[in-house]
Amino acid sequence: MTPARRFKRHELGFGDYPFFRSLSTELCQEIFQASRVRQYGRGARIRGMTFRGGDSVHIVLNDTGIVSEELVHHEASTLRFRHQGHVLGDLDVFASSRAPLALAVTTTVTMAVPMNVMRSMVGKHPTLMRAVSVAITERLRTGDRVYGMFARPAEQRLCGLFLELLDKSGFMTEDGYRVEGPSQQDLAQALMLSRATVENALRSLRAKRAVRTSYRSFTFPDLKLLEKIEASGGAPAPATASAAGPAEYA
Numbered sequence: 001m002t003p004a005r006r007f008k009r010h011e012l013g014f015g016d017y018p019f020f021r022s023l024s025t026e027l028c029q030e031i032f033q034a035s036r037v038r039q040y041g042r043g044a045r046i047r048g049m050t051f052r053g054g055d056s057v058h059i060v061l062n063d064t065g066i067v068s069e070e071l072v073h074h075e076a077s078t079l080r081f082r083h084q085g086h087v088l089g090d091l092d093v094f095a096s097s098r099a100p101l102a103l104a105v106t107t108t109v110t111m112a113v114p115m116n117v118m119r120s121m122v123g124k125h126p127t128l129m130r131a132v133s134v135a136i137t138e139r140l141r142t143g144d145r146v147y148g149m150f151a152r153p154a155e156q157r158l159c160g161l162f163l164e165l166l167d168k169s170g171f172m173t174e175d176g177y178r179v180e181g182p183s184q185q186d187l188a189q190a191l192m193l194s195r196a197t198v199e200n201a202l203r204s205l206r207a208k209r210a211v212r213t214s215y216r217s218f219t220f221p222d223l224k225l226l227e228k229i230e231a232s233g234g235a236p237a238p239a240t241a242s243a244a245g246p247a248e249y250a
Contacts (some may be wrong), residue, residue, distance in 0.1 A: 017087030019059050022131055030121065031128075037061070037111045042181065047088055047102040057118045058102070058110035059087040065108035066169050066181045069100040070189075079149060079189040080139075080183070081105070081161075082167035087135040093118055094132075099116040105170070106181035147190060155201040157191050159230035162211070162218065175212070176221035183216055205229070 005234075012019040014028040038058075040046055046058055046067060060067060060082060063222075067082040070229060082088060088102050122129045148165045149157055165179045172178075188198040205211045210226050212219045220226050 016059055017059070019087065019131060019135065022134075023127055027121075027125055027128060031113060032111070034117045034121075035111045038112055040108045040138065042106055044104045045101065046108070047099055050214070053125055056089065056112040056114055056140075057093060059189050060088065060108060060110055062107070062109040062220060064106055064169050064180075065110075066105040066165070067101045067102050067108055068105050068182075068186060068190075071098065071100040072099075077189070078192075079186065080143065081165065081186075081190060082180060083165075085135070085188060086139065087132060089115065090132055090136045090139070093122055097151050105186065121230045146194075150192070153175055154191070154193055154197050156205055156230055157193075158187065158198065158205070159210075159226055161187065162220065163223075163226060163230060166223070171182060173219065176219050177223055178217065178219045180217045205248050 014023070014032075020028050054179070061084065064086045065084055067086070068188070069088070070077055070079045071081055082102070088095075088110070089099065091097055092099060120209065122132060124188055127204065138206075142164065146160055149160065152160075153174055162179065166177050169181075170177050170179050184198050184202070185195055187193075188195045191198070202213060203213065206213065208225070208229065209223070210220065212221070
């Protein structure tokens with residue numbers, strides 16, 4: 001059964017979702033009654049890029065859901081990943097703006113609330129206003145911590161992004177912790193690096209046995225090693241470089 005159907009059948013409670021944990025059951029029910037739970041396949045557009053913003057606010061529900069938000073301004077663009085508990089369109093709740101193009105990187109389930117309804121409820125319920133404000137604050141903090149460290153080496157920055165993706169959308173396999181969905185181009189665009197730079201950083205991480213890669217899939221056998229590389233800027237490669245295996249590109 002899909003996460004969307006499980007939610008509609010109330011097999012998953014509101015407390016299972018980060019955004020709703022600070023809200024009363026009555027308020028959660030009010031939001032649910034005004035919303036539609038939707039499931040998007042990889043590559044599907046969730047919200048479009050318009051000057052008036054999107055027609056709905058989307059709350060990401062499933063723990064493996066990853067959404068890319070890309071905002072283009074003239075010739076420059078920024079891309080950020082969003083995860084479970086994030087609110088797509090949070091700023092539009094308070095003031096209409098150019099809405100980023102939001103695409104599902106993995107199968108993603110959202111609760112879509114019409115923008116006018118969300119604005120009305122935020123005006124009536126201070127706890128909901130606070131929840132949306134906290135979502136904005138956490139998103140900005142993540143932006144500074146994960147995406148904004150331009151002075152750090154590319155390998156460290158990539159490890160930091162992987163740790164964020166693992167924390168929000170990763171899952172355990174028999175081979176280690178795994179993130180699926182983003183391509184190398186997505187990673188490069190999110191960190192504002194060239195694809196060649198990301199490929200070189202991945203090659204170095206493979207040589208250190210910190211990651212195994214396949215198409216849109218990244219597996220990490222040892223999280224402590226990944227954290228060590230992220231914190232220190234490097235770790236010695238194994239003596240036998242060939243043990244890292246052939247390069248695989250996402």
